[in-house]
Amino acid sequence: MSATNETRRPVPSDIRARKGGTPLVVLTAYSTPIARLVDAHCDIVLVGDSVGMVVHGLESTLGVTMEMMILHGKAVARGLRRAMMVIDMPFGSYEESREQAFRNAARLMAETGASAVKLEGGAHMADTIEFLVQRGIPVMAHVGLTPQSVNTLGGYRVQGRGKDAARIMADARAVAEAGAFSVVLEKVTESLANEITRAIDIPTIGIGASAECDGQVLVVDDMLGLFADFHPKFVKRYAELGKAAEEAISAYARDVRSRAFPGPDHVFGEGRGK
Numbered sequence: 450m451s452a453t454n455e456t457r458r459p460v461p462s463d464i465r466a467r468k469g470g471t472p473l474v475v476l477t478a479y480s481t482p483i484a485r486l487v488d489a490h491c492d493i494v495l496v497g498d499s500v501g502m503v504v505h506g507l508e509s510t511l512g513v514t515m516e517m518m519i520l521h522g523k524a525v526a527r528g529l530r531r532a533m534m535v536i537d538m539p540f541g542s543y544e545e546s547r548e549q550a551f552r553n554a555a556r557l558m559a560e561t562g563a564s565a566v567k568l569e570g571g572a573h574m575a576d577t578i579e580f581l582v583q584r585g586i587p588v589m590a591h592v593g594l595t596p597q598s599v600n601t602l603g604g605y606r607v608q609g610r611g612k613d614a615a616r617i618m619a620d621a622r623a624v625a626e627a628g629a630f631s632v633v634l635e636k637v638t639e640s641l642a643n644e645i646t647r648a649i650d651i652p653t654i655g656i657g658a659s660a661e662c663d664g665q666v667l668v669v670d671d672m673l674g675l676f677a678d679f680h681p682k683f684v685k686r687y688a689e690l691g692k693a694a695e696e697a698i699s700a701y702a703r704d705v706r707s708r709a710f711p712g713p714d715h716v717f718g719e720g721r722g723k
């Protein structure tokens with residue numbers, strides 16, 4: 450069943466129970482108006498740290514702060530009524546220790562109203578995931594291409610080719626065993642995504658992975674054609690809103706310069722309400 454038919458907001462155990470069922474629909478959102486648009490159609494709305502690149506023009510997600518996540522998380526929460534909200538832990542907010550991770554995860558949830566956090570990393574984060582889950586913080590894990598590790602991975606390359614596959618499989622198993630309620634598989638080969646999806650008992654949510662994953666996530670600005678800096682192969686553009694916006698802005702500029710705007714409908718006369 451999709452979120453659109455649910456009468457209450459899904460909780461992490463509902464998401465976990467969707468393993469092998471109708472695919473989970475996940476999109477990112479960073480603002481109230483977009484949250485309102487995606488709410489009825491998504492099971493999960495992710496306040497992704499991709500906000501740094503998509504909204505703030507950063508070159509990577511490494512410069513995203515707790516304050517940015519909280520600001521955007523609060524905005525998204527105001528637009529959601531039905532979908533579950535998950536918020537990303539930004540780079541540097543959870544890697545140092547389990548205690549640091551708990552402190553920042555609790556703050557993100559308390560200040561934004563998110564139901565869960567997402568953090569990047571596999572086997573080496575399993576201890577932290579277990580610590581958070583045991584203390585009431587549901588965790589969505591994220592393995593494969595983990596953009597916060599772009600400097601150690603050496604770029605945004607496809608993960609899981611050759612002997613890398615065993616490591617990523619081990620990462621997925623480790624986060625599932627640690628208690629994550631779902632795991633994002635980013636930019637891994639299709640065959641590896643299929644193997645992982647069959648091997649673990651929590652939903653896999655693919656981005657550049659496989660249609661056989663238990664769900665799919667995209668960055669909303671990418672699929673709407675609003676973010677034009679680059680076009681990853683795994684993004685299907687469902688609209689070209691960037692182009693439409695450009696045409697509208699250019700028409701406005703033309704109208705202002707030619708004094709066609711404002712027209713009679715956009716100005717006020719002396720009479721009340723006119």
Ligand code: KIV
Pocket residue numbers: 477495496497498499500537633656666667668
């Ligand atoms: O930050 C983000 O938007 C993400 C998704 C791409 C999974 O992590």
